[in-house]
Amino acid sequence: RAAGEPRPILFFAAASLQTALNAVAAEWQRETGKKVVFSYAASSVLARQMESGAPADLFASADLRWADWSQERKLIRPETRRNLLENRLVLIAAANSGDQIRIAPGFALAGAIGDSRLATGDPASVPAGTYAREALTKLGVWDQVSPRIASTENVRAALALVARGEARFGIVYATDAKAEPRVRVVDTFPAGSHAPIVYPFAVTTASTNPDAQVFLNYLASPTAVRIFEAEGFTLQRRGS
Amino acid sequence: MEWLPFSTAEWVAIRLSLRVATVAALTSLPLGILVAFVLARKRFPGKALVDAVVHLPLVLPPVVTGYILLMLFGRRAPIGAFLEQTLGIVFSFRWTGAALACAVMGFPLMVRAIRLTMEAIDPRHEQAAQTLGASPLWVFMTVTLPLAFPGVLAGIVLCFAKALGEFGATITFVANIPGETQTIPSAIYTYTQVPGGDEGALRLSVVAALISLCTLVVSELIARRTGRRGVNIE
Amino acid sequence: MEWLPFSTAEWVAIRLSLRVATVAALTSLPLGILVAFVLARKRFPGKALVDAVVHLPLVLPPVVTGYILLMLFGRRAPIGAFLEQTLGIVFSFRWTGAALACAVMGFPLMVRAIRLTMEAIDPRHEQAAQTLGASPLWVFMTVTLPLAFPGVLAGIVLCFAKALGEFGATITFVANIPGETQTIPSAIYTYTQVPGGDEGALRLSVVAALISLCTLVVSELIARRTGRRGVNIE
Amino acid sequence: MISFACKLARPGFDFDVTFQSNAGITALFGPSGAGKSTVIRLLAGLTRPDRGHISIADEVVLDTDRQCDVAPHKRRIGMVFQDAQLLPHLSVRANLGFGRWFTPRDLRRIGFDPVVEVLGIGHLLSRRPDSLSGGERQRVAIGRALLTSPRLLLLDEPLASLDEDRKLEILPFIEHMRDEFGIPTVYVSHAVEEVARLASRVVKIENGHVIATGTPAEVLAPTSLAKAAGRFDALSILSGRVSRYVEDYGVTIVDHPAGEIVVPGRIEPSANAVRVVIRATNVTLAIGRSENVSVRTVLAGRIAHIETDGGPFALATIELKGGEQLKAYATRLAVDRLGLDAGDHIQALVKAVAIDERGISGLHVVDQV
């Protein structure tokens, strides 16, 4: 880093946001000439690193709980926090499978799984899994389905299991399903079946970089929105 | 066992982990010994390649190893399908798959330990056995292997310990199904992913550490009884 | 190097990984040799405990090891703060921290390899050196260490290979900052986290595998030159 | 029948040894570094020559020209290494049993108990090799080799670090093996008496090449005045027939055409000739009868030849009655004073007590109780 050059923003972001955020940052750099450096990892890891003094400027969590946890510890500035992005939960199957099933209360998911598995993030720890459990519970099929759950460390692993036919179905985010050609969306979970899937963004308490807030604002710019939507995210109404 | 501070799920994970680690360490042993012997004693073209393949699980991130396992031993995968049809062995989403993942991850460690002791054996011992009429196989069984015992023991311990801690490849290959594939490290990981899970993670970490301590003490005792010169045959 | 199919970020990760692995393997060597020697030759109360602590990084999920490092060597942590104030050494979110994490993760492997060869040394060689006037330190330097060279070499290789693949502890301890702490495995991880990243993950995995192949070939050549009986001193 | 011809080039050492022997025991004799152990290792198949042909009892075990190389474990040899080489992880008992175990049951001709007893290792059976003394280790190694009931026994200085008493117990046993089981043996030793007693053929090696082969008498008898130190290696071997055992005195009288040879101890009379090894330094020459000395063995002969040089010694070759030759060392001083010369008829006096039991085959020394 040459002297005088402004220090780049260090952005701690959930790994699943990688493609979209990289594209936005590239756009921003083209416009402003300023760089953003990302450190992608699980939200939990990022939160703990901030706690132990990580020099991050921005934090994007894939998980409400870790955003709250960080806020409690005064690691992020509450006034800057906003749920910028929203995602949808979908039921997927391998692209070459013929399975057809409509999501509805009490739908016959367990029967459709048979002796195979339903792959999703770990309900106890991975947000996608948590949402999946919530939705299935609300639809009244969790008890039948839960013994057939294959929970994974992250959504990508669940995606791979379905793509390779190891698991017959999977529950993942719409964004993930969209990017993986070997899987097919069977149906989308109704919005009311689970809490909104949101991605909280915030400037960290430790940040001294004035660009942090600027870039956070840029993430809501039309350019950024276009990129996010292309990736399959839906945009939150401002400020909620 | 109610007086112990573990939930049922945790007990299940502990028991499963012990089973997976034991099976992983013991079933990979014969192949480990064989590969170690070949690498220690033979020269052949492509030896470096074999060596590299053995080391691969060490070099690649566990997640990648997990994917590779999935691509080879999954139900729909060539080897996996073959094994299921011929021998009825299924790895995917079974504890056997967890054991396979752990075995693969521990394999480089096991092979290296055994190989190192084999390389340290004075070849004159093997020559002496030869002159006494022992064929190469018998020399291997009665001299090389017993003298390499410290390495075999260390290999088992390393593989066992690795299996207690292995998580990336396991969870990628066979997911994290309580009672079937959720081992201690998977459970710990789950705890670390939720705020406030620290206490549970710590508890299980201590368990893992204690198990490995026991293993080490036992192996140390065995090693002391057998002595520097390998296992004593009567 | 434009003709090579790597992005600048990937090149940075590869170079960083090489640096981290080399530093990790070499700086942990002196302590590794010392600990291996103590475990191989001394008997003292609490030896099993030392042994267990050395094995801990193997037994605990890497994430836990990463957290422990964070709690010990982070900027706000006791040791980390002390080191920063006295020696100016900062680990947190620096490549040095990545090297520390890799060294810690590779330590059990290194210690075991060295220990195994040390245990295989015929104590009469050391006795002979003693009668020739070599003090214990000199015996160690001129006999034990040269004869344990195959183990030292293997220890370096194992630690290096492990450092090439280590990711859990690294990413947890020092995050995944390109150019500073993003090593090959972290970069692979990042690729695997998004759909369509497979190709990049594969590319980098092949690089890691090739680097380890080179290391193995080199170590094999060194081993062959020095021979079964360790390094030859003139 | 052993036929051996091997070439091997090592940096600074050029090995090219060829010999044949159908002796019971073939001795390899030569200075340190001559290549004796190399011959043994080649016979065992542990070293491969650059070029070579080896056959044992008419079976070709090595022929580099025909790509034939029988593996060591198939050669059915019993080998005693120069440095014992016991298997460190096995007890003494297991070491002894190791080779035996690989011997097909019907080929096991040598019993465990007698071997253990002769070698005096009964009290060591449950010990580990690490804890044995040097000599104990060597004895176990001998036992281990014998217990394989081998087709060929290779002994590389098996008795080097044993005391005289022990040697005298083990030597007859090795002879017994040779006689009873007809196991051909190749024996490396620096001790002349051992070689002379045991071997019927001696191959003398120096610097990787055979410099002499023949019967012990031919090879070991001094053909010329060797350098001074070598004279203790010089001996003559006389063949005689056991006449009788003199119970009262515990001595055996061996009939020889030149006179009676008195040998301490009992030799069983047999149809075979016995070999008596007489060191050239132990022969005293006398002119005329010498009744007044304490020497009972007096052999009549004629000096064939006296060789002298500038040194203190003279080597006399005596033609005994019956045709055998006896070599005798004397000082030149004594030769001159007695006026000895070729053609003189003389008496050769040999002290019975100086005849080494190691030099007589078939001898059982009668210990007083």
Place this chain on the structure above:
Amino acid sequence: MISFACKLARPGFDFDVTFQSNAGITALFGPSGAGKSTVIRLLAGLTRPDRGHISIADEVVLDTDRQCDVAPHKRRIGMVFQDAQLLPHLSVRANLGFGRWFTPRDLRRIGFDPVVEVLGIGHLLSRRPDSLSGGERQRVAIGRALLTSPRLLLLDEPLASLDEDRKLEILPFIEHMRDEFGIPTVYVSHAVEEVARLASRVVKIENGHVIATGTPAEVLAPTSLAKAAGRFDALSILSGRVSRYVEDYGVTIVDHPAGEIVVPGRIEPSANAVRVVIRATNVTLAIGRSENVSVRTVLAGRIAHIETDGGPFALATIELKGGEQLKAYATRLAVDRLGLDAGDHIQALVKAVAIDERGISGLHVVDQV
């Protein structure tokens, strides 16, 4: 001055050895498994006794009662192990230099080149121990020990696997060490002549206990009729003064009160007495003069005593003029035939050629060129 007293209990072996010696060379003598190497290891500090006290040259190196135990590397010993124990990762040169390197420069008294030359290992310097023959290895080990310029030399059967010629080159060198540098030496050997020649004190060990200590004459001379095999170990040691070297015949005449002893080779005349070792089996007894035999050494004496038993041998103790005793073996047969008895005046005939150079200190054998 060495003072040694150690106890050590091993399963089945009870070791309790006490001896003192201020001899230049102290020999340890005894059968295989007696505990000789154990004494050496205790002296070196490589084995710790259950209880013990060892002092070397007035420095206490071990005293279990006072918790004193000087580490092996501080004892400044030069040790030759029974099995060489060269460092496998070092070249021969580095092995030789290893101990030298740890010797402070001002204490280095022994030169590299002469050692290498005497041991005949010059051509091996760049080789690895692995590639040496048994005897070569042993020679390097001897050189390595000498080159530390030790305060105490411990030799455990250093010459066991060497040929006679080589032994005769190395022995004078060890004597030279003793004489020139005054390095006290403890020497383990099974060879009687070696012991008799080198040692001025012999400690005989059996089964972990000292059964005799004294001068070689006291310990090795047969005090009673030992079992038959032991008679080759029996010798007498006579002290005489060099009278002259007979240039013409290459022999030295040693004056002894009982007569002249003719010794082959040249001994430099000196004020000191020379020791001549005479094996009891090499002495022939004669009644009256025996001018007609090729023996020049004739010692006059009186039979003090003849011991016999049921066996073939008789052991005569002869009181020589001047008071020294000479032991002589004969067969009982010969004793009876000659009618020898205590009190008889006799002549003891000793063949010069049978006097082993190894048995005479200070002798330089004149090789003919």
